[in-house]
Amino acid sequence: MKVKIAAIGILVGLALIAQTTRTVWDGVYTDDQAKRGEGLYAKDCASCHGAELTGGESAPPLAGDSFFANWNGLTLGDLFERIRVSMPQNAPGSLSRQQNADILAFILKVNQFPTGKTELDRSTDILKQIKFDSIKPKS
Amino acid sequence: MLHLRPILSIVAMFASAAGLASAQFVAKDTEWPSYNADVHGSRYRPLDQINASNFSKLEVAWRFKTDSIGNRPEYKLEGTPLMVNGVVYATAGSRRAAIALDAVTGELLWVHGEHEGARGAAAVRQLSGRGLAYWSDGKQERIFYITPGFRLIGLDAKTGALIPSFGKGGVVDLKLDDDQTISAWNDKGEWVPDLTHGEIGIQSAPVVAKDTILVGAAFREGMTPKSMRNNKGYVRGFDVRTGKRLWIFHTIPMKGEFGYDTWLNGSAEYTGNTGVWSQISVDEELGLVYLPVESPTGDYYGGHRPGNDLFGESIVCVDLKTGQRKWHFQLVHHPLWDMDASSAPILADINVDGRAIKAVAVPSKQGFLYVFDRVSGKPVWPIEEKPVEKGSVPGEWYSPTQPFPTKPPAYARNGVTPDLLIDFTPALHDQALTVASKYKLGPVFTPPTESKLDGKLATLTLGTASGGTNWPGASYDPETHTVYAFACESCMDPIGVVPSPKEVSDMRYVMGTAGRQVEIARGPGENAGADSPPPPRQRAPQGGGQGFYGLSVQGLPLVKPPYSTISAINLDRGDLVWQVAHGETPDFIRNHPALKGLNIPRTGQQTYNIGTLVTKTLVIAGDGQFTTTAEHPRGAMLRAYNKATGKEEGAVFMAAPQSGSPMTYMVNGKQYIVLAISGGPYSGEYVAYTLPSAE
Numbered sequence: 001m002k003v004k005i006a007a008i009g010i011l012v013g014l015a016l017i018a019q020t021t022r023t024v025w026d027g028v029y030t031d032d033q034a035k036r037g038e039g040l041y042a043k044d045c046a047s048c049h050g051a052e053l054t055g056g057e058s059a060p061p062l063a064g065d066s067f068f069a070n071w072n073g074l075t076l077g078d079l080f081e082r083i084r085v086s087m088p089q090n091a092p093g094s095l096s097r098q099q100n101a102d103i104l105a106f107i108l109k110v111n112q113f114p115t116g117k118t119e120l121d122r123s124t125d126i127l128k129q130i131k132f133d134s135i136k137p138k139s
Numbered sequence: 140m141l142h143l144r145p146i147l148s149i150v151a152m153f154a155s156a157a158g159l160a161s162a163q164f165v166a167k168d169t170e171w172p173s174y175n176a177d178v179h180g181s182r183y184r185p186l187d188q189i190n191a192s193n194f195s196k197l198e199v200a201w202r203f204k205t206d207s208i209g210n211r212p213e214y215k216l217e218g219t220p221l222m223v224n225g226v227v228y229a230t231a232g233s234r235r236a237a238i239a240l241d242a243v244t245g246e247l248l249w250v251h252g253e254h255e256g257a258r259g260a261a262a263v264r265q266l267s268g269r270g271l272a273y274w275s276d277g278k279q280e281r282i283f284y285i286t287p288g289f290r291l292i293g294l295d296a297k298t299g300a301l302i303p304s305f306g307k308g309g310v311v312d313l314k315l316d317d318d319q320t321i322s323a324w325n326d327k328g329e330w331v332p333d334l335t336h337g338e339i340g341i342q343s344a345p346v347v348a349k350d351t352i353l354v355g356a357a358f359r360e361g362m363t364p365k366s367m368r369n370n371k372g373y374v375r376g377f378d379v380r381t382g383k384r385l386w387i388f389h390t391i392p393m394k395g396e397f398g399y400d401t402w403l404n405g406s407a408e409y410t411g412n413t414g415v416w417s418q419i420s421v422d423e424e425l426g427l428v429y430l431p432v433e434s435p436t437g438d439y440y441g442g443h444r445p446g447n448d449l450f451g452e453s454i455v456c457v458d459l460k461t462g463q464r465k466w467h468f469q470l471v472h473h474p475l476w477d478m479d480a481s482s483a484p485i486l487a488d489i490n491v492d493g494r495a496i497k498a499v500a501v502p503s504k505q506g507f508l509y510v511f512d513r514v515s516g517k518p519v520w521p522i523e524e525k526p527v528e529k530g531s532v533p534g535e536w537y538s539p540t541q542p543f544p545t546k547p548p549a550y551a552r553n554g555v556t557p558d559l560l561i562d563f564t565p566a567l568h569d570q571a572l573t574v575a576s577k578y579k580l581g582p583v584f585t586p587p588t589e590s591k592l593d594g595k596l597a598t599l600t601l602g603t604a605s606g607g608t609n610w611p612g613a614s615y616d617p618e619t620h621t622v623y624a625f626a627c628e629s630c631m632d633p634i635g636v637v638p639s640p641k642e643v644s645d646m647r648y649v650m651g652t653a654g655r656q657v658e659i660a661r662g663p664g665e666n667a668g669a670d671s672p673p674p675p676r677q678r679a680p681q682g683g684g685q686g687f688y689g690l691s692v693q694g695l696p697l698v699k700p701p702y703s704t705i706s707a708i709n710l711d712r713g714d715l716v717w718q719v720a721h722g723e724t725p726d727f728i729r730n731h732p733a734l735k736g737l738n739i740p741r742t743g744q745q746t747y748n749i750g751t752l753v754t755k756t757l758v759i760a761g762d763g764q765f766t767t768t769a770e771h772p773r774g775a776m777l778r779a780y781n782k783a784t785g786k787e788e789g790a791v792f793m794a795a796p797q798s799g800s801p802m803t804y805m806v807n808g809k810q811y812i813v814l815a816i817s818g819g820p821y822s823g824e825y826v827a828y829t830l831p832s833a834e
Contacts, residue, residue: 042655042657047359047360047362047363048360050632051650051651051652051655052633052652052690054631054632054633054690055605055630056360056362056604056605056632058360061745063690063691064690064691064694064695064696064745065691065694065695065696065725065727065728065745066725066744066745066746066764068694068725068726068727069725069726069727069744069764069765069766069819070764070765070818070819070820071819071820072726072727072765072767073767073773074819074820078820079820081820082214082819082820085211085212086211086212086213086214089265089266090260090262090263090265091260092211093211111694134694134727135727135730135731135732
């Protein structure tokens with residue numbers, strides 16, 4: 001009986017873990033947030049990273065394969081921190097956490113990750129719970 | 140075994156034989172005294188302790204993180220260090236300090252950083268840059284580097300202390316004495332003198348040749364300039380002992396100077412940029428300097444600078460002592476594609492059809508290697524002026540022809556045509572055709588497009604802004620007269636222009652996409668803060684918001700592999716010897732559901748910032764992207780190729796991609812390879828590799 005309860009407990013625990021391991025495929029930002037991010041991106045990012053996120057002479061693309069290579073297997077929190085600490089290159093740390101989250105939402109939209117009902121949080125710790133993978137995990 | 144002396148020591152031999160009052164410093168084969176190993180741009184050392192049989196056994200000897208050199212970590216460390224007399228010298232950190240490290244242990248010996256306040260914060264080129272310069276007269280040793288705020292610093296190589304007799308207390312303010320008043324736009328929209336915010340700077344390493352320090356100039360990214368007017372990128376030579384300016388070369392001619400009338404309607408008066416932001420090469424024996432010149436103001440729109448615009452996107456040869464122009468060749472007339480001459484011209488002594496030629500070979504973003512007699516400027520093989528398509532952007536001026544080298548053949552893709560599109564499967568190819576249908580395609584020099592929602596969004600290009608071969612340039616093997624050039628074959632740059640609102644730029648057109656807000660590059664302090672009011676929005680045209688036409692198909696590159704290559708080009712014959720895809724196939728390709736079951740050869744990667752090192756037997760370069768494979772955890776591989784055949788002989792793991800070009804040296808009988816790695820979440824680090832110690 002104890003073993004059975006323990007086994008059920010483990011199964012429930014695993015199910016809970018599966019539910020809370022979110023990825024960028026789970027609708028982790030909203031369309032409105034991405035729209036706000038689009039304006040911010042144009043002002044603070046496009047001059048180096050390109051209007052179409054294709055990159056430029058001194059900045060890498062923020063869409064597609066090259067971009068995925070840097071961040072696949074890591075979390076949105078890792079990407080958020082990189083942006084927050086070092087971007088824009090001529091004034092790093094000058095954008096608020098909210099602005100950075102909005103820009104990140106826009107980047108996710110351009111990369112065609114699905115929208116959802118909740119905005120991207122501006123806390124690094126919370127964003128670290130969202131796994132980044134360009135390939136949709138099998139459901 | 141044939142052992143060839145490095146060119147530098149041969150030069151020194153001639154110099155001392157001629158009794159010239161030049162540097163008595165003679166670099167050894169085992170040292171790396173200049174950014175590119177020597178001032179010929181070779182990136183070559185005749186060392187082979189590390190060779191095909193043991194490359195894969197390399198171990199990390201030491202590593203140096205640059206996080207604390209500055210007020211924040213840097214994630215793009217692009218430096219190539221120097222090594223002389225057992226000491227490694229490099230630039231490092233967001234401070235762009237000069238550092239000295241023990242070449243065997245990596246121990247920090249000294250650091251020198253300049254705190255430039257507002258002028259540093261306003262710098263157009265931030266982070267640690269690409270390197271520094273060393274000079275010695277056999278007694279004194281000096282290190283020279285240029286700060287983000289555009290000041291030339293002279294340091295005692297032994298201590299890192301400023302040299303009081305150099306410039307003013309060790310500093311030459313490069314924003315002064317530049318035959319122009321460095322200016323900036325003030326709040327009222329007036330162009331006024333401003334040393335703090337005036338746009339000019341540099342990332343590349345200064346070059347020391349004989350007793351002259353050579354300095355170029357760089358500006359902001361030029362795709363969306365605030366104005367048709369800008370500061371100009373003249374080139375200067377300074378005295379290595381005193382810092383006194385010896386000469387200046389006007390890359391945009393002044394009235395009365397040769398080339399002034401190639402800027403119609405007096406546009407040379409206000410047009411700027413046109414600097415030498417890349418590495419300068421020098422023939423010290425002949426006293427000749429080779430300048431790779433960048434684009435004029437407005438990378439993609441030249442309507443305000445009609446004419447060929449000399450010396451934009453040219454190679455110019457000037458006298459080392461006087462800066463006087465000896466010859467020039469414009470690689471692109473009336474530049475419209477951001478085809479900056481992006482890397483060090485390579486000096487090569489070759490034999491073509493029985494003739495010995497002192498040549499200079501210029502790698503390029505556009506995939507051509509232009510080869511000239513470096514004394515006379517005459518092309519070694521004919522370069523033909525051929526008609527090119529005329530564009531139709533309002534107010535633009537077009538050159539009816541452009542130069543096309545006949546030899547060597549283009550070594551990398553330029554232009555985009557349907558046959559280059561992804562073809563792993565017919566379905567992917569069809570999707571690519573759909574994406575591409577929104578763009579204008581065509582061969583090299585297809586003109587930029589006025590972006591229209593009901594027309595074409597842009598001209599799709601390869602071999603333009605990104606390249607092709609970009610700032611890392613190529614390497615040269617003087618033993619076999621072979622150039623080794625890395626090139627991106629898949630770094631697509633859509634070139635579309637849109638009308639610019641007056642409050643954004645005084646240029647009629649700047650880079651942009653129809654339906655998207657036009658914004659220009661903003662400097663720090665200009666509305667960059669969280670509390671600053673938002674800038675005026677351009678009203679989106681009707682039909683805006685049609686969605687993003689990404690230049691990818693299901694995340695895959697729009698063009699087919701190879702995504703990047705290393706090419707070996709023989710300069711005696713002007714032909715391609717071998718070409719390989721360089722760089723691990725990206726994870727996304729190996730794991731992509733649409734490609735399951737396909738056997739895809741190594742593809743290379745979409746990166747343009749990889750430089751090569753050539754030794755007695757190997758060509759060495761690292762991957763530019765993170766991958767995770769069955770063979771290695773998340774990271775990148777440093778690879779060694781057989782320089783004769785291109786066969787990969789070995790590879791060793793790096794924790795992050797190569798971001799600065801590798802160099803090599805030998806100390807106490809042991810050979811080391813050092814390179815900068817960084818990217819994504821991994822902050823900058825110099826890593827030194829060496830063979831395992833003998834038991």
